[in-house]
Amino acid sequence: MRANRTALVLGAGVIGLSCAYFLRRAGWEVTVIDRGEPGHGCSWGTAGLLCPAHSQPLPGPGVLAKALRWMLREDSPFHIRFRLDPTLPGWLLGFARACTLARSRESFEAIRSVSSLSLQLFEEVRGRGDADFYFERRGGYWAFVTEAGVAHAREEAEDLRRNGFPVDFLGGDAAREREPALSAAVRAAIFLHGDAHGSSLGFAESLAATLKRHGVRVETGVRALRLLREGTRIRGAEVRSGDGAREERGADETVLALGAHSPLRARTAGVRLPIQPAKGYSATVRTFEGVPSIPVTVAERKVIITPLQNVVRFAGTLELAGYDPSLNKRRYRAVIAGGQAGLAARIPLEDEVAWAGIRPLTPSSVPLIGRPPGRDGLLVAAGHGMLGFTQSLGTGRLIQQLADGDEPSVDMAPFAP
Template structure:
């Protein structure tokens, strides 16, 4: 449990650009701090990447995406049209720069540096989710059941053992399990995997219920939500942003928060800022299922597929396609997610998925696997809150809390030198 310092009450106006999980959680804590808050979204609130993802709140994801082995594994995967990872080569300066910095970050040093911060942010965020759940203002099916990684190959076993070792080193609760122990832990489904790694302290929830419930709660609490309103430019005075131009007119404020997810680089380009974020497209397929499903969320290690029981449904999610701001669905990669299921668990037939519509979302991916949280040095009143890649739902509450601390000029609860939005400039 982290004890947060009390910030001074904030009297200023804040405009948040982007109303996904990150923007909405920022609005929640800024509103609590006394600010007058407006959130602007070009679509519906929470309908970006935050809508139908896997819903893991996972301090277990303490290893950054940019780690040794990612490049060699990624190159192998690139050769397969049904692999869980794909990078579409492009001759764009920002893309090339992102790839260069991603490659540079795939080191042990990056992992060692990022791990304690990701652990601390993950744990603190989980505590804040517990507070949301205890508040009972809206139900988001908060479920503390842990997370179970399943492997079926020697390589998968090796990776899980290595991860278990790192987890032990940094104090994350994790247990390696053989097949009989897996089956005892999860008696509702036939376990076909060879073994697994269990993180008992992770939780999960239904992300659409969280973002939609939070948006309503914020509106009832006096936060102004402008949907279907696109931020298209800025008004500047010296080193300060004084207003945003939107499709519904201009808006001025004292502080601005950039929470535009994968669209963030395009938004701040107009300010002359180059922010390295690539969209990492992923898919999910959700089917109704009340019983005969796992109670604990699963990850299929080799297939990189996430399985989440959500209320009366079950969701299968996966793939990472770095292919620009493109939400089109590549059917063969969705099929690859579904085809992996019988390799790990029994009880699911192809016909169960007939008619199920796949969903696509764009994860905002930074090159080093660490989010951007902090003020930009080029503007004194512009705060970055983006780049959370695969852990944006997990880290949304703590990001919002940190944004409110930064905006109130309180000392942030964590050392944020690694999350500086200027670190690749």
């Protein structure tokens, strides 16, 4: 234990809480602040997948052409609302540059390295009793509902095997035999043996409770206003608490884990983070007859169906629409329709909970984990896009290793902010 060193973690989503957890375990005195409750940002309504096999980044060969076609459809899984945002053109250029085969392979490796580390840590942290939440490790399906999808599924299964993921390729009937919940429209499926799933909100709440038990101050209703900078050193943050009082919070290390809002606060210390807010939707319904036993991703529709104890969640879509939290009904309904395409039973929609969450997305889909150049005392842990829950504990461990000057568990070069 190294005593008396202080860390201020900005943001109590799955990422900030994971950073706080490992810092505390290493002996840091930790304070976490959030403007809301732990896990009530983007970490609230996720599909709950913990899935290193999903490490494929968004950009890749052929993606630009596909994205342009999707842009013309209101109900497509990807949409950009063009607006006056000076950071958007640069981000899109970065995205276009990340679309080469070589870059997408590098990004895959980077994301996979943190995701795999994370999944090991989920087992370890649960084993210690530090995160008690709904979690299952029984695999998952990718279901394909088009003829073109079947050919793609075969290649994808081969690719996954080459990358060390144990998978089964199943024809439609074989898939339905194993998972009777799948619809007649499913023509092929990949079964991923190593996938896990669980409640991201349950994880956040449980970790926050553990932190409090171990002396971490978890402060809610406190907004980070700006980073405090002295020359090249960041010495904490100015915050505003619920009663409107402004105060300075000093710390030896400040961890910026504000999810999609991270670039707004980074800017106050002259740090530019290439992160775009990327909205997604989920619908949560009570469990019903004909629910799949494990998660199913309807591949062509980019919709995930996840059984989460007594509810079922349908999640998907990616919309670059700025920080507007509103729910586009048409695109939300497309998420439900995409889920329905993979399921034999009808989804009961009488009392569903509709949710929109804003993911923090980098151009390459690789998160930013590390120290921005020329800024001592600041560590960034943001930009985890579609896979923040999966990468959470891995990110937390890496941030602690960087803070302590320990050898990081994975090559950190791809994550440099």
